[in-house]
Amino acid sequence: MDQFLITGTGRISGEVTISGAKNAALPLLAAMILAETPTTLHNVPSLQDVTTLIKLISGMGIVISKEGNTVTCNTKTIDSFYAPYDLVKTMRASILVLGPLLARFGEAEVSLPGGCAIGSRPVDQHLQAFEAMGAEIIVENGYVKAKAPKGGKLIGCEYSFDMVTVGGTENVIMAAALAKGTTRLENCAREPEVVDLANMLVAMGAKIDGIGTANMTIEGVESLHGCEYSVVPDRIETGSYLAGALMTEGDVLTKHTRPELLLPVLKKFEAMGAVITTGEDWIRAQMKGRPLPVDIRTQPHPGFPTDMQAQLMAVCCLADGTSTIIENIFENRYMHVPELERMGANIKVDGHTAIVKGVEKFEAAPVMATDLRASMSLVMAAATAEGKSLIDRIYHIDRGYEDVENKLRGLGVKIERVSNKD
CATH class of the missing domain: 3.65.10.10 (Enolpyruvate transferase domain)
Structure with a gap:
């Protein structure tokens, strides 16, 4: 050691x-799953958490690679919607793949996260919001198993977070970007990393109002495309x-x-x-x-x-x-x-x-x-x-x-x- x-x-x-912000790079990497065409992300720091998330995304059959501080991603070859415990256990940000998988493909199976020991950071806010969007959520054997409602599309909703949660806000706005209808979120986190994610989603074709405020409105679109973006x-x-x-x-x-x-x-x-x-x-x-x-x-x-x-x-x-x-x-x-x-x-x-x-x-x-x-x-x-x-x-x-x-x-x-x- x-x-x-x-x-x-x-x-x-x-x-x-x-360097680029770790806490921004991780949700931006997860957001790449939403794009139907290739995405390029610059200013990505070379850190262990970044390496882990890239490995997790690659394990889904997605073509993703990092050269220097640039990551390129093409999701056309995805063949799995599963995030295993042996990767997710090492960092909490892995749960951020849940929203994009559920929104775009209608299903996901993601291990409950691990990470550092600074305190309890439950994912209940993420899951409650997904249920409000019509998803069926089952937690068993340490895994979150999620399915979109009949028809494979999440449904826009009105949801107020019980507490300010950065990860929860990020996961839900990614899911809402492809939901059917309009999602109105209250008590959203306003951290710069959340703003960075929302701006990248807009560059991918999402429709989001209220970026940087506690109340955001996301009008779902049929699909998102890739873009070129740089981490804050x-x-x-x-x-x-x-x-x-x-x-x-x-x-x-x-x-x-x-x-x-x-x-x-x-x-x-x-x-x-x-x-x-x-x-x-x-x-x-x-x-x-x-x-x-x-x-x-x-x-x-x-x-x-x-x-x-x-x-x-x-x-x-x-x-x-x-x-x-x-x-x-x-x-x-x-x-x-x-x-x-x-x-x-x-x-x-x-x-x-x-x-x-x-x-x-x-x-x-x-x-x-x-x-x-x-x-x-x-x-x-x-x-x-x-x-x-x-x-x-x-x-x-x-x-x-x-x-x-x-x-x-x-x-x-x-x-x-x-x-x-x-």
Whole structure:
């Protein structure tokens, strides 16, 4: 099992090019199933989750391949509507093939998903919406078996999500694009990745109103065609590298990104004392002195994103004062706290609330990554600590950060991937 050996450098500074967003690329790959003609998708990051989903789609008989950061897909040879457990268990996004298969082919059998352990993320909202569209849903032996109503077409409906769900919104708008009639959805997720999917569906011939709002209306069409599209830049990767500047009195320029996707995070960075400057496709963070403490409350977009909570906590650990963090999205998203404490952090957790008293510096220590975003908080903490830190279970970071070692080296981080023989 690979590990990162990081020698603290004291300052994170330089330029880094941002990759396409993992959380956008995965639903866009699933949406390719809807197209009757070939689709080309650019700016697709080279990540383990992307590889897994391409393998899953290929297993259905679909011709799909990735060269560099471009994926091409032709669905004409599809001969299976089945997504097996051995692939789906490794990541939750696999459930996103359910909507496209059901909408276009009238049937699907998809394993209930696995993925990281940050908390319960049930798929009941997906299934209830499909049932509202007339589908017959049976869950047995760990699989969702779905069939469209007689005639093979889902039927447009009115549905309000009980809670804001990114995956549920994505799955249902893909299904509604080919449904018979009009679907009206309320309490939709508004994350940039949902907007990216809706825009790609429109490029494929879908009719969607209310993109980027909580209420969307989808008028079903007979068929969708392929298109050429580019994945939105990764706002979480952007924020993760910028956070390094705040922790080390650094100066980080992120390129090929979009500032408007990250406004809640940039506002917190400025409140912590960073000088933030932006252009159309770049963001620069410059920092002098220790960060100021802030209060953070994670919320669905356009609130502060839960995927940046661990990285901001790492910054707060070095702040000149006490910060309060309230995690409202996932119940298990403080698993990085004991690891940060091993590096000298002062954090007290009570339910959904974490009280972080800033310390002057991190201390090098062996730590273990517990989930994707937590892994990046530990990497940044190790980069600021004096001495050598060994980070275990870095397969988490490989799921969401493309070419992470080279990008960190470009920012002055002394990082080495080593193999654990045990």
